[in-house]
Amino acid sequence: MKNKVVLFSLACATALSANTIKTIEYKNLSKISPKIVNETLDIKVGDELDNKKLNKAIKKFYDFGYFDDIAIYENNGNLELNFKEKPSIAKIEIKGYKSREDDIESLKSIIKLRKGSMYTKKRVQDAKSTLLDMLENDGYIYSVVETEVEKLNEHSVKLTFNVNKGDEIIIKKANYYGADNLDQGDFDTVTANKEEESVSWWFGRNDGEVNIDQLKYESRRINELYFEKGYLDAEVKEPFLNIDFASNQAKLDFFITEGKKYKTEDIKIFLDSSIVDPETIYPELKLIVGNTFNIKRLRKDQEYIKTQVANKGYAFAVVRFDIQKNEKDGKVKVVFNVIPGKKVYINDVKIAGNTRTLDRVIRRNVYLAPGDLFNLTDFKDSRSKLKRTRFFEDVKIEQKRVSEDKVDILVDVTEASTGNLILGGGYGSYDKLMISASVSDANIFGSGLSLGVSTDLSARKSKFAISLKNPAINDSEYNGQVEIHNSKSEINRDEYDVDKKTQGFSVSVGKQVIRDMYAGLRYRFDLIDENYNYDKAGREGNPLYFQDTDYITSSITPYVNFDNTDDFYLPREGYKAQTSLEIAGVGGDSKYLKSTSSFKYFYSIEDLTELDWIIRYKTQLRILSDMGQINQGDSLYLGGPKTLRGFKSYAFGPNNDQGLVEDPYKKSWTNSVEVNFPLIESAKMRWGLFYDYGMIGQSTFDEISRMSTGALLEWNSPVGPLQLIFAQPLNDKEGDDTSSFEFSLGSSF
Incomplete structure (x- = not known):
């Protein structure tokens, strides 16, 4: 088709080369602008037709x-260029490879096709080849990718x-081969291609699937x-994968020369002591003289x-190390x-x-300002602090050198x-229906x-x-908060209920x-109002030793909080520590000290391990x-x-069985350990396993202890x-109020 058009154009131009161009018109043109077309044509009104330029x-x-x-x-000097444009790709579907929408969108990016792209057979063929390569890298052989092209309109x-x-x-x-000092369990912690284990479908077991792209x-x-x-002389050759295509099974061979194990003999740091005294650094080093050498x-x-x-x-300081091996003795000296x-x-x-947050709000959370001496710890901590504000989904901080002694901080x-605007609900075994x-x-x-108005309603409580x-009054280091609350709660026991109102x-x-x-x-x-409602049959013959109570709690609480975690909603590193002492008795009826x-x-x-697992621990x-007076x-x-x-x-806690008043419980200690795993990353969903242990008592911590x-x-x-x-409770006793399912909204670990 292309040659035919060129020949037609040449013939037309030769026959009419003596004509002067009066008008130039472009039809069916949308992919490029008329300005680009004019520059490409290089012929304008008033010129004579030039067959070379036209061709x-x-x-x-x-x-x-x-x-x-x-x-x-061309008609009497009126030149018309009629274009037939290639169609655009209005929709792309990839079926049978990935199921999650985010994964499919990622595939479209990899095959370099997107909505609005120009359709050509070569582009489709290239995309098909890319998909086949990906399938092979994922360990699938004899895969087939078929393409369908549906014309939606012109x-x-x-x-x-x-x-x-x-087949997989x-x-x-x-x-x-050659691995005498390490075993398969050691290698499985670092390799992507692993031997299939028994019960491979079970969580944490190796499925043995080949990852071709990871072999290198x-x-x-x-x-x-x-x-x-510590094996500094170790050599590992490229692995050899032997595939039996009849059974779709493979054998993977590694050939290893281990060499000897080295210990750290000495560490030297050559550094100008006027900047940092090396003697202050030695005690903090992870490498220890006399122990096995470790490159990490x-x-x-x-x-x-x-x-x-x-x-x-010294923002651009360079630290080089030299490893001096003594092969005879199996020792190394490290020189920094x-x-x-x-x-x-x-x-x-x-x-x-x-696009929304004011510059000053961001600047007050960055520990470096114009004119400051560069500090790498400040530089790193600024990102964590910005992430903890909850204002940003992602934060990137970089340094850009502008001269020999100055840098810009790019946030x-x-x-x-x-x-x-939240409207949610759920069901819990204790609170029943919750809204x-x-x-x-x-x-x-x-x-x-930060401003918030909230309400929680359930069969047992309302708030x-x-x-x-x-968080920063007048951009200072001071923060403040005002809160007004009104709540009602109901505690149900076998023989009575307690209705508690707080304003x-x-x-x-x-x-x-x-x-x-x-x-x-x-x-x-x-202002607290407590009302006790007894089942008459349940307390027959038992005197009521307490009455409905109205009292006031007025307290002051000094507190100290520490938080250096790297994110507000999903921290992966760092810790939080809090301590407070509530002093009740600044007026009011309650008089106590409560330490938390x-x-x-x-x-x-x-x-x-390259596994996105998070270990969490908390104690209170x-x-x-x-x-x-303790009410x-x-x-x-x-x-x-x-x-x-x-x-x-x-x-x-105090259950006041049969109407007999119990002393308040004054000591408690709880512990929780969790291992948290990713589930659906794009949806920000995770799951985890936990173990809880708690104890409480009236005079000692361990009068009651339970675990789950x-x-x-x-x-x-x-x-x-x-x-x-x-x-699932692990050591519950008869009469314990257990709960196999709970719903929690608005709080995390």
């Missing part, structure tokens, strides 16, 4: 790749890729493992030394050479991506949705102020609260003491001391999602953190 222009038009046909007509088509996965190759045997990295991974174990620890020490030097302003360069100052802090944020509704914004008009929080407010003011640590004071005022201390620790094993210690509602209780899963809320285990599903949903908890 050259036609070739250029076809080079754009946008046209199936070009026809040129200008658009729909593409469908029908993927028929071939399973590694039945992995051999590690396996020898380096094993080599690195040996270096971590060496790299951590290299980063630690760089951080200490960069914290003094530090080249500090020049001191570097902050030229400017440039902020991008904030690029992706705004998160901070305003929520939650709230309107909140953690970042009002991008100012950093209404409104709060306003300012009150709290005001708090705090200040940042040191980085990540805040101290403050909170005042709380509550808690600690939470988060650790991701991803750096060690509470002590209540009588300073004149029933002031007592400590144990049970529920926040303290001891597997048991109902208020399961352990279970699983949970958590979702950082658009309406806030949500948890579904499935728990």
Whole structure:
């Protein structure tokens, strides 16, 4: 078709070459602008027809790749170019490969086709080849990809890729020839291609599926493992995969030369002591003289030394290491050479991506400002602090060198949705049907102020609260919060019910003491009304030793909080520590001291294993001391999602059986360990396994002790953190109020 058009155009141009162009018209043209067409044609009104220029222009038009046909007509000096454009891709479907929408969108990106792309047979063939390569890399052989092209109209088509996965190759045997000191279990921690294990379908077992694209990295991974174990002479050859296509089974062979194991004999750091005294660094090093050499620890020490030097302003410090092996004795000396360069100052802090949050709100959470001496720890901590604000879905901080002694700090944020209109519900074995509704914004008009109005309703309780929080009053280190609340709750026992009504407010003011640590004071005022409703048959012959109670609690609470975690909703590293002492008796009826201390620790094993698993631990210690009057509602209780899963809320505490008043419970200690796993990453859904242990008593901690285990599903949903908890008590006693399922909205671990 192309040659035919060119020949036609040449004939037309030759016959009419003496004509002068009066007008030029383009028809059916949408892919490129008339300006580009004019420049490509290189013929304008007033020119004479030039067959060479015309032929050259036609070739250029076809080079754009946008046209199936070009026809040129001339009538008495009126030149018309009629284009037939290639159709665009209006829709793409990939069937039979991935099921999740995000995965399919990722595939479209990989095959380099998207909605609006120009349709050509070559593009489709290239996409098909890419899909087949991916299937092969995933371990599928004899896969077939069929394409369908459906014409929607004159200008658009729909593409469908029908993927028929071939047979999967399973590694039945992995051999590690020459490995005398490490075994298969060691190698399985670092390799992607593993031998199939029995019951391979079970969680945590190796399925043996071949990952072709990962084979080229396996020898380096094993080599690195040996270096971590001290085998510095280890050599690992490229693996050999032997596939039996009749059975779709494979054997994977590694050939390893281990060499000897080295110990660290000596460590030297050559560094100008006027910058950092090396003697202060040696005690902090991960490598230990006399222990087995470990390349991973060496790299951590290299980063630690760089951080200490960069914290003094030497942003571009270079730390090189030299490993001096003594092969005869199996020992190594490590020498660090530090080249500090020049001191570097902050030229400017440039902020991008904030479509809503004010610049000043971001700047006050960045520890570096124009004119400051560069500090690497400040640089890293700024990202964590910005992530903890909840204002941003993602935060990137980079340094850009602008001169020998100055850098710009580039802060690029992706705004998160901070305003929520929530209407949710659920069902729990204790609270029965639950309905939650709230309107909140953690970042009002991008100012950093947080305002929330919420209500929680269930068969057992109701709560209404409104709060306003300012995390940095006038951009200072002071913060403040005002909260007003009204709640009703019902505690059900076998022979009586307790209806408790609370109305009150709290005001708090705090200040940042040191980085990540805040101290403050909170005042709380509550009007409490407790009504006891007894089953007459249940208390026949038993005197009622207490009456309905109305009392006031007025207290002040000094507190200290520390939080250096890397994210608000899903921390992967760091810890939170809190301690407070509520002093009731500043007016009112209640007179007591209530001490509460808690600690939470988060650790991701991803750096060690490439698995996105998070280990969580939390503990809480509470002590209540009588300073004149402790009312029933002031007592400590144990049970529920926040303290001891597997048991109902208020399961352990004063139960006042048969109308006899019990002393308040004054001491409690709870512990929880969780291992958290990814489920649906794109939907921000995860799941986990947990073990809880708690104890409570009137005079000692262990008068009552219980434990439980279970699983949970958590979702950082658009309406806030949500948890579904499935728990099983391990040592429950007869009469315990147990709970196998709980629903939690608005709180996480």
